[in-house]
Amino acid sequence: MSFVAKKCGVKFKPPSIVLLYEDKTTKRMRQRVMPVRNFSKFSDCSKAAERLKSNARHSAYLQGVSLRQLERLHLLLRDSLLGKSLEHSLASLCLDPDEDLNKLSDQELSRKKELMEQLFEQNRKKRDDPDFVYDLQVDFPEQLESCSWDEDDEDEEF
Numbered sequence: 001m002s003f004v005a006k007k008c009g010v011k012f013k014p015p016s017i018v019l020l021y022e023d024k025t026t027k028r029m030r031q032r033v034m035p036v037r038n039f040s041k042f043s044d045c046s047k048a049a050e051r052l053k054s055n056a057r058h059s060a061y062l063q064g065v066s067l068r069q070l071e072r073l074h075l076l077l078r079d080s081l082l083g084k085s086l087e088h089s090l091a092s093l094c095l096d097p098d099e100d101l102n103k104l105s106d107q108e109l110s111r112k113k114e115l116m117e118q119l120f121e122q123n124r125k126k127r128d129d130p131d132f133v134y135d136l137q138v139d140f141p142e143q144l145e146s147c148s149w150d151e152d153d154e155d156e157e158f
Contacts, residue, residue: 003022003061
């Protein structure tokens with residue numbers, strides 16, 4: 001592989017993926033603009049990312065870019081075509097712990113689940129990690145508030 005991807009981004013007008021890469025043979029930084037063709041606000045972002053990555057003209061340059069990142073960039077392009085702002089699109093790519101996931105569409109819910117899975121794998125401790133501890137035991141502080149339904153003296157009825 002004679003190309004090393006450094007940065008990847010989007011260009012909204014015309015819809016394109018922009019790649020900054022280093023050419024190993026000349027040791028120079030280059031920029032490649034890859035137009036996203038036949039893409040509308042109804043397009044499937046994962047299929048469009050796969051199509052771009054497997055394109056014969058761009059595949060050598062995109063080997064260092066993950067499919068997940070290309071999907072995110074296509075999501076930004078699709079949200080732009082839908083009229084959403086960049087801030088709104090970027091916020092939808094992040095996890096909000098107070099967000100009600102029951103109100104999301106199936107597509108948005110699957111996107112949030114993928115983000116949660118990615119965050120879990122990122123934070124998971126594996127046996128090969130230097131700070132891995134087998135059988136970790138943690139003492140939690142005493143419960144500050146007690147609930148009336150959780151008291152033992154009312155169990156006589158059952």
